[in-house]
Amino acid sequence: MATTAQITITSADLMPGSALNITANTTLTKAGVTADLDQKESGVIKLVTGTEYRLGPLATEMAGDAHDIASYLYVHNKTTEDATYYVDWGIHETMIGRLYAGDWMFIPWNASDNDAEIEIEPQGGTNIIEYCLFNSDVILPTAG
Amino acid sequence: MATLIPTLTLSSTDATTDLLNFSITDSLNITQDVVGPSKIKLTTSDLEIGPTTYGKSYVYLKNTDDTIAINIEITDGNSAMQLAAGEFAFFPWTGASGIVAFSASGTPYLEYAIFEA
Numbered sequence: 001m002a003t004t005a006q007i008t009i010t011s012a013d014l015m016p017g018s019a020l021n022i023t024a025n026t027t028l029t030k031a032g033v034t035a036d037l038d039q040k041e042s043g044v045i046k047l048v049t050g051t052e053y054r055l056g057p058l059a060t061e062m063a064g065d066a067h068d069i070a071s072y073l074y075v076h077n078k079t080t081e082d083a084t085y086y087v088d089w090g091i092h093e094t095m096i097g098r099l100y101a102g103d104w105m106f107i108p109w110n111a112s113d114n115d116a117e118i119e120i121e122p123q124g125g126t127n128i129i130e131y132c133l134f135n136s137d138v139i140l141p142t143a144g
Numbered sequence: 145m146a147t148l149i150p151t152l153t154l155s156s157t158d159a160t161t162d163l164l165n166f167s168i169t170d171s172l173n174i175t176q177d178v179v180g181p182s183k184i185k186l187t188t189s190d191l192e193i194g195p196t197t198y199g200k201s202y203v204y205l206k207n208t209d210d211t212i213a214i215n216i217e218i219t220d221g222n223s224a225m226q227l228a229a230g231e232f233a234f235f236p237w238t239g240a241s242g243i244v245a246f247s248a249s250g251t252p253y254l255e256y257a258i259f260e261a
Contacts, residue, residue, distance in 0.1 A: 003156035003164065007234055009204055009257070014146040014174060022181055022257065024206050024232040040159045074154065076168055089236075094222045097236035098200065104168050105235040106152050110215075110226040132154065 002036050003028040003134060005072070005106065028072050028134050037072075042132040044078065047087070047122040055118040055131060057138050059111050071111055071135035073118060076104040078128040085124040091116055101127070111135070148172040148202065148259050150234055172202060176260035183255045186214060186247040193256055194243030201239055201260040206232040209252030217244040227254075 009022040028037050047053060056073065079085045079101040086100040092115045099105060099120075110116060120129070149171055156164040176199060184193070194203065207214045207227035214227045219241035225233060226248070237243065237258075245254055 003154065003159050005232075006153045007204075007232055008151045009148065009234070010151075011146055011148045011174070014148060014178060014259075015180060020148075020180070022204065024255075026231045029228070040164075074152070091218070091222065091224050094218050094224070094241060095238065096218050096224065096241070097238050099236055103170055103172075103236055104150075104152060107225050107233040107235050108227055108231050110223060112223060116223060134159075 003040075007106070030136055037134045038136055039138055040132065040134050041138070042130075044128065044130045047120070047127050047129060049122045049125050049127070052119055052121045055120050056109070056111070056133050057135075058114045058117055060114055061139050061141070062111065062135060062137055071109045071133055072106070073109045074104065074106045074132040075099060075120070076130040077101050078130050079126075082124070085122075085127055087127050087129065088121045088123060090119050092119065098123075146174045148174050150202070150204075152234070172259065172261060174259045174261055177258075178260065179256070179258040181255065181257045183208065183253050185251050185253055186245055187251055188247050188249065190217075190244045190246050192242050193245050193254070194237065194239070194258055196239055196242050198237070198239035198258060198260050201237045201258050202234065203237045203243065203259075204232070204234050204257040205245075206230075206255040207252060208255050212250045212252040213248040214252055214254055215246055215248060217246075218242075219244070
């Protein structure tokens, strides 16, 4: 499963006389090796405000050791543009940033242990999130 | 005030039978401080690349090394992500906690930029 990601960051007026034009490409692979990732999970979810949610599996819900459980996470806040709507995102109890309506993020997520889970918390009202998670091996929970 | 336009494209011909090929873009107003595209040599010791003097910002990171991974922590000691060789990240950051980078080994170079909204 060869998946590639490209980012471009441009600005015509950020630095006068020198237009910004960053381009970077990467192929999504398992940590430390060149093998392609095996699994993909994506979706669109509606989240009510004021509740913390976990996005993606815990480390113990993925097979392999930490070396094999590198993942890539794409999240896009699809909520209609409104500055009072945003989603706080972080890892475990560390809040890192705010994904305002229309914003997106893409990170290689190091799901090394269960305290490295991705947490999101919508604010301002119901937010709609589009996400895509690429990883190695997720173990489905056993039936009760 | 300046306008920053980040665009991400994800594509795959075999992730699923439904071809993956989409682009997402955004238009961000940048009104405060900017660290333009910069490149710095890391070691295995912590180096703060994003101090807490920043407010709401957008961060771009890229590991330019061919083999060595780079660890990124949000506040010292909290592992956030590991950039394998050639990998990049783009994410919103509140500036409430500093961004620290260090190498898994050796002295890889990290390319980075910070755009404060």
